[in-house]
């Protein structure tokens with residue numbers, strides 16, 4: 102079962118003007134339910150434009166977008182439903198906070214869905230817990246919080262809608278490494294618990310390696326590839342030609358394996374590398 106499909110999806114900004122720009126060009130893909138997809142590509146490759154189609158924020162210039170097998174533009178009166186099904190956290194979402202309290206900000210989405218107050222209350226608390234916001238913080242003004250905490254409020258607001266597909270557009274941009282790891286760790290836990298579909302737009306190949314099981318690569322408005330992370334990283338040279346460097350440790354293991362060393366070519370993190378090497382050493386020891 103596919104969570105999201107596109108068929109020859111094309112989007113052109115400012116069509117018919119001198120500023121015309123085709124940002125997504127005939128993209129066809131199918132994202133399986135339950136995947137955790139890393140979306141990568143150079144700046145301006147079309148990532149943000151592509152994902153804004155998945156919940157109907159942008160309407161294709163041509164081609165189709167299907168959510169759960171249904172064309173989301175087939176019947177405009179149903180569009181709202183798809184917007185609840187596919188939650189989108191924008192880049193720098195903290196600029197869109199407006200609630201008097203953190204609580205009311207997070208409650209906005211579920212309120213829009215017409216849920217009853219008990220259900221809303223439960224969802225606000227649950228999603229606040231997911232992103233590590235305290236009860237105390239729920240009663241504060243979002244503007245009293247730090248940058249990282251504001252970002253968490255915005256993410257919690259989308260989680261509270263309990264979307265089947267959660268899309269995050271560079272959710273850690275501008276955060277320090279600690280805040281970055283925390284937020285990505287929280288999203289991973291959320292994915293493991295909910296088993297829903299996640300799309301994470303990221304600049305960091307390390308993050309894709311660590312968290313995603315699929316990768317979608319955009320290059321100059323075209324889909325370069327959609328595959329398992331292993332499959333994508335094995336094309337290191339093509340990626341680096343488009344300015345996307347795979348993690349250093351991956352390059353080392355890919356090259357070792359190419360030269361005939363008995364190691365896995367699919368190592369993406371230093372932790373994995375340590376385990377891989379220790380495993381080999383132990384096996385080697387047995388033989389003696």
Ligand SMILES: Nc1ncnc2c1ncn2[C@@H]1O[C@H](COP(=O)(O)OP(=O)(O)O)[C@@H](O)[C@H]1O
Pocket residue numbers: 114115122123124142143144145146147148149150151
């Ligand atoms: N609102 C807009 N109007 C006109 N052109 C845009 C707009 N938004 C993005 N673009 C252009 O579309 C292309 C893809 O942009 P975008 O989807 O934001 O890429 P990415 O998210 O990969 O950086 C870029 O050339 C960008 O300049």
Ligand SMILES: [Mg+2]
Pocket residue numbers: 148149150192270
């Ligand atoms: Mg973008």
